[in-house]
Amino acid sequence: MDNVSFTIEEENLICIYHKHDRRRTIAAISDALPDMDADMRPLAEQTIHKLHNMTDAAFEEAQFTMTISDAE
Structure with missing residues (x-):
C-alpha cells in the first residue's frame, strides 16, 4: 500500500526515530515503546502500523518533515 498518510504528530515521531530504511x-x-508515557504509546503504535502498511519504495520516496508548533 503506497497511499499511507501520516498526521503531523506521526511525521514528527518518524523524524525523531528515522533510520536508513x-x-x-x-x-x-x-x-x-517501553520508555514512552501512556499518551505517546498509542501514537507510536499507530505510526508503526501505518509504516507496516507502506512499501519500502514509498518510504524511500516520502519526505518526512518535523513540524514545530508554538500554538500551545
Whole structure:
C-alpha cells in the first residue's frame, strides 16, 4: 500500500526515530515503546502500523518533515 498518510504528530515521531530504511525506523520506534508515557504509546503504535502498511519504495520516496508548533 503506497497511499499511507501520516498526521503531523506521526511525521514528527518518524523524524525523531528515522533510520536508513522503513524496517529500521519501525524497529527504532518499537524499541522506544517501553520508555514512552501512556499518551505517546498509542501514537507510536499507530505510526508503526501505518509504516507496516507502506512499501519500502514509498518510504524511500516520502519526505518526512518535523513540524514545530508554538500554538500551545
